[in-house]
Amino acid sequence: MDLTERQTQLADAALRIVARSGLGALSFRAVASEDDCSLGSVQKAFPSKQRMVTAAFTRLRDTSAPLPPGEPGRPNLRGWLVDLFIGVLPLDRPRRAAHRQGEVFAQVALIDPDIAAAITESDTRLRGLIASLVARGRAEGEIPAWVDPDTAAWAVWALAGGVASQLTYAPEPEDEVRARLDVAIGALLGVAAPD
Secondary structure, eight states, rough: OOHHHHHHHHHHHHHHHHHHHHHGHHHHHHHHHHHOEEEEEEEHSSHHHHHHHHHHHHHHHHHHHHHSSTTTTTTTTHEEEEEEHHHHHHHHHHHHHHHHHHHHHHHTTTTTTTHHHHHHHHHHHHHHHHHHHHHHHHHHTTTTTTTTTTHHHHHHHHHHHHHHHOOOOOHOHHHHHHHHHHHHHHTTTTTTOOO
């Protein structure tokens, strides 16, 4: 979902409300109060509450799941993927808050097709990027030819989701998580652990 500058500002206000009080507290009126603007300006920016919620989820994904700096997949795909997931896993207060917000949206997605579509679009985009990087790694000899890019992307994404869930109830130090992710991602990509 592409957002205008005004929609982005209002979606950020909506996320602050969700972080503070949950999705049930989100309304046009609450966003207007949070952004210190008129109710009509919020309604003008979003034709429905569903569009506002979808915009808030889009902003959450865009701001809480940034790609590591530099060219994607470089200097090597395995290390880049570890860096990507370390950047979003709930390993400190801000990342735990973002993860909790994401979980709220995931629960709503069970009954809201707009949120489900936004999550699906975001996941598909990231899995597609990972699959393209695996394909490039195969072409360049970094990844064995037998590794299927789409399956590897799916497995790596599923691994990250499982690790994120576990870290919410059983926190671990970042260096231990990084070491385990490195081995697990290496195994999924068919790349031996470094000596």
